Amino acid sequence: MADLSIDVVAKAAGVHRSTVSRAFSRPEAVKSETREHILRIAEGLGYTMSPLAQALRRKTSTFVPLIVPDITNPFFAELAKTMTQAADERGYQLLLCVTNGDPAKTEGYFTAMQAMYAPFGIVAPSTKVDTDALKRFDFGHRVVVIDRVDGDSSVPTVTVDSRRGIVLALEHLRSLGHTSIGYVSGISGTHTAQDRMDAYLELSAEGSSTPLVLDSGSDPDAGARAAKHFLEMENPPTAIIAANDMVAFAVISALGQSGIRVPEDVSVMGFDGLALGARFNPPLTTVRQPIADMGNIAIELAEKQNLNGSVDHVVLEPELLVRASTSGPRK
Amino acid sequence: MADLSIDVVAKAAGVHRSTVSRAFSRPEAVKSETREHILRIAEGLGYTMSPLAQALRRKTSTFVPLIVPDITNPFFAELAKTMTQAADERGYQLLLCVTNGDPAKTEGYFTAMQAMYAPFGIVAPSTKVDTDALKRFDFGHRVVVIDRVDGDSSVPTVTVDSRRGIVLALEHLRSLGHTSIGYVSGISGTHTAQDRMDAYLELSAEGSSTPLVLDSGSDPDAGARAAKHFLEMENPPTAIIAANDMVAFAVISALGQSGIRVPEDVSVMGFDGLALGARFNPPLTTVRQPIADMGNIAIELAEKQNLNGSVDHVVLEPELLVRASTSGPRK
DNA sequence: CCGATCTCAGCAATCGATCTCATACTTAGC
DNA sequence: GCTAAGTATGAGATCGATTGCTGAGATCGG
Known part of the structure; x- marks a missing residue:
């Protein structure tokens, strides 16, 4: 033995x-x-x-790092879960790397993975990705980003169509009769976050209503602040779109603390489609991102890039997921 | 480069x-x-x-596997997060291994980690750990389990005192005036789960009330079934203890769907102390497990075992965390 | 001033695999 | 029956480090 x-x-x-x-x-x-x-x-x-000896001699391994900022964030956890499987099916071994948003740690993982002869890696960022910084690393040339990146980037990416997601949310809310629809950002500076906010700003202005951002911070207290803001308004919106499910949870929780009920008093929507949302109180209406697809595609893009240097940008379609946190506006 | x-x-x-x-x-x-x-x-x-070459030659590495059944379960996610840090501080590199509860995968990780010359590993199980099966692997002799294990086991363990946790919950609820307190198990067959249930059964019998288990399944629908059960009862309990926070979420959500409000109509407590609970609706009263301590201690125990073969069993104290999901019983 | 002791650095075998090259053995064609 | 073309396996260098052993200088006591 x-x-x-x-x-x-x-x-x-x-x-x-x-x-x-x-x-x-x-x-x-x-x-x-x-x-x-x-x-x-x-x-x-x-x-x-011995995978060690193999990797050493072959100068290539089957270790694929997935670099995420925070594994306690259910979005990344679900991504990790589905990607583990996707990787397995293709004969890779996913290595979960948690950075806590620290760029130094990210770089550390890069060199470590390079040293482990990882064929490529996947990055799910918490901030806008600095493509140039990426490219300073040898390994940076073999990375796929799960977010949009700047300009004519030469880094493959997977994202879902943020604008389309906001359209879905707005349509749903409007079809329910809402005309005054607020927004809570509360997530960090990824391009995706930015895109959602921009889309909201632009599209809600198209309706008669004026855009109303309840909070745009990116810390865990954004939900609470948004709720406070809501309570202090003379004419609060009848519906709120949160930039992601976690923020929606926080908003509903904070609102509930002050006796505001969802959806009776105000409708709230999330964005992500976390499994957790189905067991929230109330079950969360949200825009679902096809997380499993994102994982699969990320790996495919990485393989392609490695094979023939092609750099693709895939944009996936989000989907409306109606549960119980939205209803017609209060009369 | x-x-x-x-x-x-x-x-x-x-x-x-x-x-x-x-x-x-x-x-x-x-x-x-x-x-x-x-x-x-x-x-x-x-x-x-090159960590590869080093490990190969030295026949020992700094890779430490943390084997968990499901990373989307926030308990394991928080464990992973704190352990990553704990490992880092001691110069190890935590490798997260997700089994989906599949014993075959667990074994796969065991042999893989053995091959990577991991000095030891940490297992957070979803079922009772079969100590003998563990010991069949060479690597099984260098593992710490985050759960209780059977008998005079020779495997180091870290747990929190389940009985004490249930005492805390019961005391809290009784001091609020509750006399009829139900229980929902809904988690898998770990010793810890069993211990919580046993403690409830025994301790709630001590009070005048008779134990009332609303559901004892271990699947994701346990919460919903418990709620259904609750609604069908002539004299439902005025408070419910859930075996963990996730189940508490599900119970509250399902109850809410039927118009039952927490804590106005019934108090609900969790067990775990997840960060997520603070943003639930309502914020969840729960018994907090010192997750960070568990992680640190697990690594310490592993190091000790490796050093001098000592096998310790550490039992940590849980702590009452009162938030908003409990209140006095309805008159 | 010489042998003994200590430091410090080089040599070379080794960890567990891969892979190119060489070699032995088939099989085929005429 | 003999050469040419395959096939299947063996030999040995190599990947990037570690480590016991050896030897060259430096230091020191008598």
């Missing part, structure tokens, strides 16, 4: 090291008879190849 | 490979003058040692 190297197996099978190696990684290069014999012996010994 | 090996640095510094190695990993064995020169050169080149 201890110290099972390729040489041990080779000896046990009465062949040379290199034949064992081939039996595992280049099956067609070895007579099927021999191969089966070797595999059987290996199996009996409980042998598996 | 590409292909920076120890030999490159050695050549650049005009010394032998082994001296460079020593400059990094055994500073006292090299003249400080030489060492500083080497370090400076290495710094300039942007050189870091």
Whole structure:
């Protein structure tokens, strides 16, 4: 059980090291008879190849880092979960790297992953990605970003159409009869966050109503502040769109503390479609992002880039998910 | 920037490979003058040692796997977050491994980690841990479990005192005036889950009231079923203890769907103390587990076991966290 | 001033695999 | 039956580090 190297197996099978190696990684290069014999012996010994030694020699591995700012944020947790599976199915081993939003840690992961011969990596940022900084690293040339990036970027990206999501939310709310619809940003400086806000600003102005941003901070207290703001208004909106589900939770919670009920007194929508939202009180109406698809596509883009250098930008369609936190406006 | 090996640095510094190695990993064995020169050169080149090659040669690494069943469960996410930090501070690199509750995957991680020369690992299980199965693996002898395990086990463990937690919850509820207190299990077959349930059964019987288990399933729908059960009762309890925060969320949500309000109509308590609970509607009263401490201690126990074979079992104290989901019973 | 002790750095084997090259053995074609 | 073209396996260098051993100088006591 201890110290099972390729040489041990080779000896046990009465062949040379290199034949064992081939039996595992280049099956067609070895007579099927021999191969089966070797595999059987290996199996009996409980042998598996050392990923370390393999990576060292091959100068490439199957470790794929997923770099996220905060794993306690359910969005990233769901992303991690689905990507683990997606990676597995393609023969990769996802390595979850949590940065706490610290750029230094991100760089640390970059060099570490480079050293581990990761073929590529996926970054789900909490701030606008500095493409140039990325490119300073060798590894930065083999990264896919789950967010939009600036300009004519040469980094592959996956995002969902923020504008479309806001359209969906607005349409839903308007069809319910709302005309005064507020917004709470409360998420950090990613392009995606920016895009959602911009879309809200622009699209809500198109309706007769004037845009109303209850809070635009990016800290955990944004929801509470938004609620406070709401309570102090003379004519508060009858519906609120939150930049993401977590913020929506916070808003509803804070509102509830002051006796405001959702959706009876005010409708609230989220953006993300977290599984958690289904068990919120009330279950959250939201714009669903196809998180699983994002994960799969991120890996595909990475593989493509690695293969032929192509840099694609995929934009996915969001979807309205009506649950119970929205209803017609109070008469 | 590409292909920076120890030999490159050695050549650049005009010394032998082994001296460079020593400059990094055994500073006292090299003249400080030489060492500083080497370090400076290495710094300039942007050189870091290959963790792969190191692990291969040393037959030990700084990779520490944390094996959890589901990262979208906020309890495990918070554990992962705090443990990442704890590991970092001690010079380890936490590797998050998600099993989805699949024992085969767990075993896969075991052999993988063994192959990566991980010095030890941490397991946060979703089912009762089969100590014997654990011990079949070499690596199983270097694992710490975050849960209680059977019998005179030789596996180090960290847990919080389940009974004490239930006492805290019961005391809180009784001091509020509740006499009829129900319970919802809804979590999987860990010892901890079992202990909470047992404690409830025993302790609630001590009070005048008879134990009342609304649901004991372990799937995501337990909360909904418990709520249904509650609604069908002639004399429903005035308070409910949920086996963990997630279940409490689900119960409150399901209850809310039927017009039952918390805490006005019924008080509900959780168990875990998730950060998320503070933003639930209403903010959740719960029994807090010292998650960060658990992580730190788990690593300490692992190090100790590795050092001198000692096997400790640490039991931590939970803490009452009163928020807004409990109040006096309805008159 | 010489042998003994200590420091410090180089040498070379080694960890567990991969891969190019060389070699032995088939099989085929004429 | 003999050479040419394959096939299947073995030999050995290599990936990037570590480490026991060896030897060259430096230091020191007598």
